[in-house]
Amino acid sequence: xxxxxxxxxxxxxxxxxxxxxxxxxxxxxxxxxxxxxxxxxxxxxxxxxxxxxxxxxxxxxxxxxxxxxxxxxxxxxxxxxxxxxxxxxxxxxxxxxxxxxxxxxxxxxxxxxxxxxxxxxxxxxxxxxxxxxxxxxxxxxxxxxxxxxxxxxxxxxxxxxxxxxxxxxxxxxxxxxxxxxxxxxxxxxxxxxxxxxxxxxxxxxxxxxxxxxxxxxxxxxxxxxxxxxxxxxxxxxxxxxxxxxxxxxxxxxxxxxxxx
Amino acid sequence: xxxxxxxxxxxxxxxxxxxxxxxxxxxxxxxxxxxxxxxxxxxxxxxxxxxxxxxxxxxxxxxxxxxxxxxxxxxxxxxxxxxxxxxxxxxxxxxxxxxxxxxxxxxxxxxxxxxxxxxxxxxxxxxxxxxxxxxxxxxxxxxxxxxxxxxxxxxxxxxxxxxxxxxxxxxxxxxxxxxxxxxxxxxxxxxxxxxxxxxxxxxxxxxxxxxxxxxxxxxxxxxxxxxxxxxxxxxxxxxxxxxxxxxxxxxxxxxxxxxxxxxxxxxxxxxxxxxxxxxxxxxxxxxxxxxxxxxxxxxxxxxx
Numbered sequence: 213x214x215x216x217x218x219x220x221x222x223x224x225x226x227x228x229x230x231x232x233x234x235x236x237x238x239x240x241x242x243x244x245x246x247x248x249x250x251x252x253x254x255x256x257x258x259x260x261x262x263x264x265x266x267x268x269x270x271x272x273x274x275x276x277x278x279x280x281x282x283x284x285x286x287x288x289x290x291x292x293x294x295x296x297x298x299x300x301x302x303x304x305x306x307x308x309x310x311x312x313x314x315x316x317x318x319x320x321x322x323x324x325x326x327x328x329x330x331x332x333x334x335x336x337x338x339x340x341x342x343x344x345x346x347x348x349x350x351x352x353x354x355x356x357x358x359x360x361x362x363x364x365x366x367x368x369x370x371x372x373x374x375x376x377x378x379x380x381x382x383x384x385x386x387x388x389x390x391x392x393x394x395x396x397x398x399x400x401x402x403x404x405x406x407x408x409x410x411x412x413x414x415x416x417x418x419x420x421x422x423x424x425x426x427x428x429x430x431x432x433x434x435x436x437x438x439x440x441x442x443x444x445x446x447x448x449x450x451x452x453x454x455x456x457x458x459x460x461x462x463x464x465x466x467x468x469x470x471x472x
Numbered sequence: 473x474x475x476x477x478x479x480x481x482x483x484x485x486x487x488x489x490x491x492x493x494x495x496x497x498x499x500x501x502x503x504x505x506x507x508x509x510x511x512x513x514x515x516x517x518x519x520x521x522x523x524x525x526x527x528x529x530x531x532x533x534x535x536x537x538x539x540x541x542x543x544x545x546x547x548x549x550x551x552x553x554x555x556x557x558x559x560x561x562x563x564x565x566x567x568x569x570x571x572x573x574x575x576x577x578x579x580x581x582x583x584x585x586x587x588x589x590x591x592x593x594x595x596x597x598x599x600x601x602x603x604x605x606x607x608x609x610x611x612x613x614x615x616x617x618x619x620x621x622x623x624x625x626x627x628x629x630x631x632x633x634x635x636x637x638x639x640x641x642x643x644x645x646x647x648x649x650x651x652x653x654x655x656x657x658x659x660x661x662x663x664x665x666x667x668x669x670x671x672x673x674x675x676x677x678x679x680x681x682x683x684x685x686x687x688x689x690x691x692x693x694x695x696x697x698x699x700x701x702x703x704x705x706x707x708x709x710x711x712x713x714x715x716x717x718x719x720x721x722x723x724x725x726x727x728x729x730x731x732x733x734x735x736x737x738x739x740x741x742x743x744x745x746x747x748x749x750x751x752x753x754x755x756x757x758x759x760x761x762x763x764x765x766x767x768x769x770x771x772x773x774x775x776x
Contacts, residue, residue, distance in 0.1 A: 254714075256475040257482045290579050292768050298587070298761050301579045301770055359769035366767075401475070401482050432477070439477040439713050443705065451705030454713055455698045458530045458720065462537030465724040469538070 239268045241424040243412040250399070252432045258401040260382065261428060265412045267391035274416035275318065275325040277336060278385060278395035280428075281409050282313030282369075284341065289356045289363075305356040309343040312404050314364075315371040315397040317385040322374075326418045334413065334420065338370045368400040405430045478712035479523045485718060491517065492531070492722030499535075499723075500730025501742055507532045508596070510719070511663035512589055512753060519715070521585060522576065525663030526704035526711045529697045531719040532665040535727070536694040543687030550638035550684045554691035556645055557670075560652025561659070561696040568660025569703045575661075576708075579770075583761060588662055590757040596668060597750030604744030627678050639680045639688075647677060656696045660703070665693040 243265030250259045263278050287310045293302035314337075316322070322331055335341040339357050364370040377384035383398045395412075408428040414421050432440050442450045475482045491513050499506030507528055514524035543549055575581040630644035651673055655666035670689040674680045680688070705711040 252475065254474050257473055287771060288579060290770050292764060292770065294764075298583070299764060300583055304579060356769070359767075360771070363767070363769060363771050402480070405480060436475060436477050443478055443709055443711065443713070447709050448702065448706045450713075451702035451711060454530050454705065454711050454716060455533055455701050457713070458534035458698070458701070458716070459537045461717075461720045461724070462534040462539075463541065465534070466538040466541035469728065470542075 239422040241268055241412055241414060241422040242266045243410075243424040243426060245410055245426050245428055247428070248426075249429050249431050252405055252430055252436060253434050254436050256401065256436070258403070259399045261397045261399055261408065261410065263395040263397075263410045263412060263426065265393050265395075265424065267393065267414055268422050269391065269414070269416070272387075272389075272391035274414045274421060275320055276385060276387060276393045276395075277316065277318045277322070277325060277413040277415065278393075279317075279336060279411045279413070280313070280315045280395075280397045281311050281341075281411070282404055283311075283406055284309040285312050286310070287342075287360065289360050305344070305353070307342045307344060307357075307360065309341065310360060311338055311341050311370075312406070313369050313399070313408065314338040314341065315373075315383075317373045317383075317395045317397065319376075319385055319387055319393075320374060326415050326420070330415075330418070330420065336413075337372070338364065367402060368398070369403060371397065405432065474714065474718075476519075476523075476712050476715050478527075478710060479519055479715060481518070483517070483519070483715070487517070488715070488718045489722040492719045493726035493729075496723035496726025497730035497733075498726075498746060500727035501733060502730075502746055506535070506723070506727075507659075507664040507666075508589075508592060508662070508668070509750075509753075510723070512593075512757075514715075516756075520710075521582065522572075522704075522708055522710040523712055523715070525572075525585075525661070526701065526708065527715045527719065528663035529659065529700040529704065530711060530716040531723055532659075532663075532697040533694060533701060534720045535723060536665060536667075536690045536697065538724070540687065540690045540694055543690060546687070548684050548687035549691055550636055550680070550688045551691070552634075553636050553639060553641075553648060553678075553680065553684075554688045554695075556634075556648045557652035557655075557688070557692040558695040560649040560654075561656035561692050562699055564653035564656025564658075565660040565696050565700050566656075566703065567653075568657035569700065569707055571657070572661050572704075573707060585662065586757045586760050588658070590754050590761065592662070592664075593750045593754035593757065597747045597754060599747070600743045601747030601751065604740040604742075604747060607740035608744065625677055625679060636680075639678075639684055641679065643678060651677070652692060652696075655692065656699075659693075659696050660700050665697060667693055 243263060246262035246264070261280055267274060267276065287307050289305050289307070290301040291303045292299045316336055318325060322336055331337060332340045339361050342357055342360060344353055361370055371383065373384045375384055376386045377396060382396050385393060385395045387393045410426045410428055411423060413423045473482045474485050492510065495506045495510045495513060498509060510531065511524050511528040514528065515521055540549065572581070575584055627643040627647040630646045632645045633642055634645050635642050651670070655670050658664060659666050667689050670692065671685055674685045674689060675682060701711055
């Protein structure tokens with residue numbers, strides 16, 4: 213229940229910049245995702261999100277930017293410090309809002325497509341989306357912001373692509389003749405199983421001319437979904453069940469051992 | 473590969489079976505519960521520490537229940553002492569789960585777990601190594617009990633004394649309660665059963681006869697680990713049933729092979745080898761808390 217509420221709040225928070233961009237991007241941008249609902253079963257090992265769209269400009273002028281975001285959540289970044297010879301996590305800096313997943317795909321470097329102001333306004337890079345909550349102890353918030361992006365990047369949760377996909381890596385943005393584009397994002401297995409949002413933008417001469425937003429959800433199916441539902445919505449009875457399961461396994465082991 | 477619904481990560485079933493089988497094998501060979509090897513092994517595999525600790529407890533519950541079935545048939549359980557230890561254990565594990573959550577929020581859980589494991593693995597490892605080497609050199613008899621048991625301990629002098637007919641004791645209830653509390657707290661924080669601390673304490677501190685020590689400690693371990701599973705499941709929702717099932721399967725099979733192999737091998741060599749293994753594992757934890765890594769920044773608690 214709480215989790216649902218948090219997701220809803222995060223989606224509301226994300227809706228902020230979306231409302232603003234509709235006034236800017238006047239033309240409709242036709243876009244869709246290959247899978248609106250990704251299924252998670254016991255053989256889940258991550259997934260791909262594929263976004264298709266068509267540049268509404270007749271001569272296909274302009275640059276394409278596709279962003280796939282997970283809901284914002286608070287995150288703490290700490291620095292290891294030596295205390296009595298031991299490394300402790302100190303100087304915590306809290307970001308009240310940071311995307312749990314962020315992938316940005318474009319056909320050129322973002323800095324050549326638009327201005328830093330618009331990158332910040334439309335939150336086109338993860339550092340722009342992270343909101344500081346507490347004051348930074350050694351007065352250098354950019355180091356913490358950079359560390360957050362670096363750490364999440366290393367976990368595969370923040371990604372950026374400016375090149376089309378290669379044979380080794382399916383992720384990237386491909387632009388076809390006639391204005392059709394396709395963006396593929398690798399969703400690693402450690403990416404949170406929540407509601408995602410894919411945004412497609414068309415910029416021309418640094419200005420946003422069109423955009424489209426598509427929600428992407430997850431469905432836990434089979435035994436996988438059943439266990440997760442039980443563990444979160446009936447956690448006490450789930451705990452009791454695991455204990456009974458353990459006792460059953462122990463009894464079976466003792467029984468088999470005695471016969472052997 | 474199978475996707476774990478609570479840990480939210482795919483793991484190789486074969487790899488987890490091999491690891492839990494190896495841990496079960498060692499525990500069958502040496503006669504320890506193995507929780508203190510299983511939980512760090514899961515963390516090395518990349519399972520988040522909270523899931524490793526909470527799920528490890530369910531495997532300990534299974535192992536101790538299967539052990540207690542055998543011990544009950546031999547009438548080797550002092551139920552009154554077991555209930556008293558469990559009472560302390562219940563309070564201890566509740567405090568432990570609370571402390572676990574606080575440390576997780578403060579971001580110091582990884583340091584505390586690393587430090588506790590460093591002390592525990594190095595301490596137990598060195599003791600085992602020393603004992604194994606001493607026996608090999610022929611300086612001590614090849615039996616477990618080397619220290620001389622004192623006639624009267626603090627347990628006989630404190631107030632609130634009680635009779636324990638099964639153990640033939642008349643001692644204060646305070647030491648069993650405190651002992652149960654400490655083991656319960658450690659169980660909740662570290663994901664261990666605690667039998668390898670509990671058993672020596674019962675022999676030397678409470679002066680219980682050795683024939684009821686194992687069964688009684690298993691009873692306390694069973695109660696505490698079951699409670700830790702339910703508490704962690706309710707408070708942190710970190711108990712993974714799929715992972716637990718694989719651990720139980722691997723652990724049970726491994727323990728059977730270990731127990732059979734152990735009958736035909738020399739105990740002191742096994743102990744010395746396990747001692748070396750544990751000291752080596754403790755060096756990994758020492759490295760983690762003293763050598764600065766290239767990346768000085770950490771996210772959240774550092775373990776999630």
